[in-house]
Amino acid sequence: MxxxxxxxxxxxxxxxxxxxxxxxxxxxxxxxxxxxxALAAGGHVLLEDVPGTGKTSLASALASSxxxxxxxxxxxxxxxxxxxxxxxxxxxxxxxxxxxxxxVMANIVLADxxxxxxxxxxxxxxxAMEEMQVTVDGETHALAQPxxxxxxxxxxxxxxxxxxxEAQIDRFMCQLSIGYPTRESELRILRRDVDAKANLRPVAxxxxxxxxxEVVRTVHASDDVCGYILxxxxxxxxxxxxxxxxxxxxxxxxxxLARAWAVIKxxxxxxxxxxxxxxxxxxxxxxxxxxEARARGRTVVQVFDDLLRGVRVPLGPKx
Numbered sequence: 001m002x003x004x005x006x007x008x009x010x011x012x013x014x015x016x017x018x019x020x021x022x023x024x025x026x027x028x029x030x031x032x033x034x035x036x037x038a039l040a041a042g043g044h045v046l047l048e049d050v051p052g053t054g055k056t057s058l059a060s061a062l063a064s065s066x067x068x069x070x071x072x073x074x075x076x077x078x079x080x081x082x083x084x085x086x087x088x089x090x091x092x093x094x095x096x097x098x099x100x101x102x103x104v105m106a107n108i109v110l111a112d113x114x115x116x117x118x119x120x121x122x123x124x125x126x127x128a129m130e131e132m133q134v135t136v137d138g139e140t141h142a143l144a145q146p147x148x149x150x151x152x153x154x155x156x157x158x159x160x161x162x163x164x165x166e167a168q169i170d171r172f173m174c175q176l177s178i179g180y181p182t183r184e185s186e187l188r189i190l191r192r193d194v195d196a197k198a199n200l201r202p203v204a205x206x207x208x209x210x211x212x213x214e215v216v217r218t219v220h221a222s223d224d225v226c227g228y229i230l231x232x233x234x235x236x237x238x239x240x241x242x243x244x245x246x247x248x249x250x251x252x253x254x255x256x257l258a259r260a261w262a263v264i265k266x267x268x269x270x271x272x273x274x275x276x277x278x279x280x281x282x283x284x285x286x287x288x289x290x291x292e293a294r295a296r297g298r299t300v301v302q303v304f305d306d307l308l309r310g311v312r313v314p315l316g317p318k319x
Contacts, residue, residue: 044171
């Protein structure tokens with residue numbers, strides 16, 4: 001187990017990244033910290049909201065805060081899978097095929113408006129997000145570490161969007177919504193220096209992120225905490241209002257994000273309140289309403305919140 005100084009270092013580094021992002025993303029401290037926690041936990045983030053709420057600004061600010069290789073993919077209907085994963089070209093001089101890396105060959109990848117691309121192109125990210133590699137023409141290429149995808153999508157009700165496949169959604173550790181800013185925050189946005197984004201400087205390196213991930217994995221989670229996660233996951237599978245409950249990956253994502261959340265809160269252990277707070281972000285996007293629930297006008301948020309309230313919280317220290 002790391003000593004107290006190591007956890008203090010991890011806490012300071014994570015809060016430094018978050019504070020740096022908040023120089024351009026005002027009034028959204030919790031969302032910013034959740035994104036930083038997902039980075040430290042080794043997961044990926046899906047930001048869903050209407051256009052203009054700061055999704056891309058948050059992702060770009062994160063990339064500017066960590067000194068590593070960054071790529072942005074602007075998803076449109078004409079983007080091809082090979083644009084994402086890469087492709088092979090024939091070199092006449094060497095009489096051999098050479099691999100040309102795609103946009104996914106980076107440390108931090110911003111998949112902007114991911115649901116405007118076709119399902120086939122969306123699926124090009126599956127192997128990269130899960131296996132940290134891409135396979136092109138039968139040859140496997142490992143991705144640089146750390147690897148982190150932060151994707152943005154517009155609500156599926158909007159024109160020109162394609163719903164993400166369940167397998168793709170399940171690869172995201174959490175789904176977040178930024179929402180509209182408060183009046184005070186929006187006033188700050190109006191008055192903000194237009195060069196605020198350009199003036200951001202890195203406060204962490206790729207090596208720091210890898211070390212953060214090692215520290216986060218050592219955070220203690222008791223049997224009661226793990227049991228609480230399983231009870232929530234099992235409740236989603238038993239609910240008559242849901243056609244699809246959470247996968248086992250959902251429970252793993254909840255625990256990993258909770259460990260990172262504990263560190264940013266200055267602790268070396270997870271408490272049940274961490275799980276109660278984070279489960280909506282890590283599990284709601286993995287469940288699907290039944291036809292009967294939709295006919296009654298129920299929403300995923302309503303059903304999941306009811307399920308969460310029905311699962312007993314184990315006694316333990318409060319956060």
